[in-house]
Amino acid sequence: MNINQRKKRILILAGLFLFLTAGFAFLVSMKMTDQQRKLASMIDQANPDWTPGQKLKWAITKQFNIQVLDQEILMATPMAVEICTGNHGLGIKLQANEIMVAGQNPQIKISIACEALLAKTDYKFSIPLKTVLQLHKSKELKTDTLQFRTLNVFSDDEWPTEWTLSEIEVIGQNGFTINQFELQEAQQKIFTISIPEKL
């Protein structure tokens, strides 16, 4: 093969390489924007076409926060007043990571009455870990302010230590749910918390 032919071959290979790299980058960007496109109606808060309900849902989703601190799960809902207007409670669903029972992930649903939510002036609500861990043995629990229910959590199974916030539910006449993907989109993260088996 002479030099010219070699140069030609190199140019062709280089062109192919650039084309393929561009193609890959295009596919990756399509994948990354897929969720955004699906939730397009929630992306632009200033969208004048949004109903007041959509704007409220977006704002609640954006401002919600949950974390585990020492002996408690701390939940922050700055928009508690708006949540509780026409509604009577707030529910969160935690889904266990990396474990399935009969093909379904274990779940914990925690419901908080609006009276309890609004009683906190800073709208930060504490859920004691000690109470959550009792769910390893009890399917349902009730305290003065909280109701707990589990699905696929069994006393003879290991306690799942890693949980993801999979749903928020506003309970009442004007109720709605916020799923994990809407949370992810609004907050650009997945809420994952660790609940140890023993405190």
Add this chain to the structure above:
Amino acid sequence: MINIQNGRFHSSSIFPLRILFLSCVCSLNFACKPGEALRIGGQDIFSFGAQESCHFNRNSYGVRISWKDVTPMTMIIHKSVPPEFDAAIIAAAQKWNSGKGKNLITVFRDDTWDSSPTSDKKNGIYWMLDWDEDTAKEQARTSTRYDLSRIIDSDIRINAKNFVYFHDLHTMNSSSEVHLQSLLVHEFGHALGLQHFIESGVMLPTLKGGVIRDEPSTYELKELGCEY
């Protein structure tokens, strides 16, 4: 599904080359339909859009959870299981193997193995004489642990406290007894990653006493084919 031959990367220089190779295939063939996944190191770590469930559970990235290439799944019959049921358990596993025409599940007894159901990367079948009162109506339960998209541990507990089991109709003493082979075919389906089906088949959520239902349906085998 796009596959890398041995699924392992040996040095940092080979990894980007494999990504480039796979992206080349996608770009040239426009083969990256929604649900196509990149499998690296035996894991589906990247999916072009969420995968269709095919009655499998999916992780938070929308990727189906299964044993992936790590088959056959080896199930150990724990010493707590009465030996007279071994044949039924092995036959239950064979229903899936012969249905798919491949070795998905192997079963053997190990009476020296004294573990309890736990996340130990050993898949056991246990005969439970103790059972939670709240779930007394549950005939069996399969707990499965997974890492990202690959199952790493599956344990089957059989409720021997609240149920009596039979081999075949000749050995059935009462219509309330449960056909063990049918039960295990169902639980093996869960161990492989399948959820319940609402259509007919072995993966229906309930199995009545006296009923023999141990043949996976054509639809169930087709759905299983999404992963195996």
